Amino acid sequence: MSVTWFVVLSAFIFCIGAAGVLTRRNPLVILLCLELMLNAGNLALLAFARGHGDGAGQVFALVVMVIAACEVVIGLGLIVAMYRHKLPIDADEMSELRG
Amino acid sequence: MLFEQILFFLAAAGALAGAVGVVALRNPFFSVLALVGHLLALAVLFLLLRAEFVAAAQVVVYAGAVMVLYVFVVAYLGGSEEPLGPSLGAVRAVGPLFAVALLAEIAIATVATGLKAAGSRGPEVAAGFGSPQAIGALLMEKFLIAFEAASFLLLLAAVAAVVLAGRRRGLEEAGGERVLQLGRRPETGPQATDRSAGDQGGYGGRAIDKPASAARGGQSA
Numbered sequence: 001m002s003v004t005w006f007v008v009l010s011a012f013i014f015c016i017g018a019a020g021v022l023t024r025r026n027p028l029v030i031l032l033c034l035e036l037m038l039n040a041g042n043l044a045l046l047a048f049a050r051g052h053g054d055g056a057g058q059v060f061a062l063v064v065m066v067i068a069a070c071e072v073v074i075g076l077g078l079i080v081a082m083y084r085h086k087l088p089i090d091a092d093e094m095s096e097l098r099g
Numbered sequence: 100m101l102f103e104q105i106l107f108f109l110a111a112a113g114a115l116a117g118a119v120g121v122v123a124l125r126n127p128f129f130s131v132l133a134l135v136g137h138l139l140a141l142a143v144l145f146l147l148l149r150a151e152f153v154a155a156a157q158v159v160v161y162a163g164a165v166m167v168l169y170v171f172v173v174a175y176l177g178g179s180e181e182p183l184g185p186s187l188g189a190v191r192a193v194g195p196l197f198a199v200a201l202l203a204e205i206a207i208a209t210v211a212t213g214l215k216a217a218g219s220r221g222p223e224v225a226a227g228f229g230s231p232q233a234i235g236a237l238l239m240e241k242f243l244i245a246f247e248a249a250s251f252l253l254l255l256a257a258v259a260a261v262v263l264a265g266r267r268r269g270l271e272e273a274g275g276e277r278v279l280q281l282g283r284r285p286e287t288g289p290q291a292t293d294r295s296a297g298d299q300g301g302y303g304g305r306a307i308d309k310p311a312s313a314a315r316g317g318q319s320a
Contacts, residue, residue: 001103001104001107001147001220002131002219002220003219003220004110004209005107006144006148007209008121008206008209009111009114009115009144009208010200011202011205011206012115012118014113014200014201014205015113015120015138015197015198015199015201015205016115016118016121016122017118017121017122017195018197018198018201019122019198019252020122021200022124022193022195022197022237022264023122023194023195024196026127028127028130028169028172028173028176029121029122029127029130029136030170032121032127032130032131032134032169033121033122035165036121036122036137037119039141040129040139042141043141043144043145046145046148046150046153046202047148049148049150050148050149050150050224051219051221052221052222053221053222053223053224053228055228055229055233055234055237056242058150058152058153058229058234058237059234059237059238059241059242059245061150061153062153062156062234062238062249063150063245063249065153065156065157065160065161066249066250066253067249067252068161068165068250068258069160069253069256070252070253070255070256072165072168073164073168073256073257073259073260074219074256074259074260074263076168076169076172076260076264077259077260077263077264078263079171079172079176080175080263080264081263083175083176084125084264086270087125089176095226
């Protein structure tokens with residue numbers, strides 16, 4: 001399998017994730033779609049690592065996984081805090097900071 | 100070679116189906132399950148790319164631990180169906196359009212790329228490529244600072260999560276009320292009353308001691 005196949009697949013997954021972030025309203029699902037985008041980036045990194053025969057890309061992918069875990073923890077913490085303060089769990093309703 | 104191609108297309112179809120499921124399913128709980136399937140399919144693709152350690156970490160850490168965290172939070176919030184509102188008409192139409200434009204841009208960049216490696220299978224790699232040994236050596240020798248920075252970031256995120264989601268009684272009386280009044284919106288409609296009814300179970304009293312009671316209250320509403 002040529003590396004291009006993997007890169008094209010990762011482009012598809014990234015765009016599906018971007019569409020989800022733009023259209024969904026539940027912050028939980030927005031976080032899930034962010035995971036999709038990060039994983040698409042991971043797939044591209046690993047594909048290029050294979051294409052160059054260099055292990056550095058795999059280390060980058062591991063670091064991206066760490067970032068994703070941090071993002072999940074912060075995001076879920078925010079959502080739980082929103083729930084505790086009885087705010088609506090809806091990205092559209094949370095417009096207090098809109099300029 | 101043929102086996103590899105069949106495996107690639109099966110895993111790619113699984114990954115795409117999982118991704119579409121995450122975006123399209125209404126219930127957040129099913130979205131999480133679709134993401135688990137997506138991650139498992141991606142792990143197969145990682146194995147095809149000779150990234151054994153990353154694939155194992157993907158299954159154990161991502162599809163295992165992180166997704167369990169998601170399932171817990173969905174259960175805590177009650178896993179309500181997403182409301183259909185008229186407020187998002189324009190953005191809802193523009194969003195997919197933007198995604199298609201992004202795909203077109205990436206496709207142009209990928210097809211017209213001048214990278215020599217892109218069209219090939221990549222060079223033959225040694226047997227240990229992508230093994231825990233090779234990754235560990237890289238992490239400890241070449242990318243030590245990045246490794247330490249990542250671990251420090253994880254620590255910061257853990258502390259931040261405790262600060263964000265933790266309930267402290269002393270602060271709750273002083274600062275919590277103010278936040279509540281500032282951030283609270285007028286609740287209208289049947290859904291808002293549903294939510295406030297669900298909150299009654301866990302909101303008063305020591306919710307940090309008994310998160311289960313809050314989850315139960317949210318589900319029974």
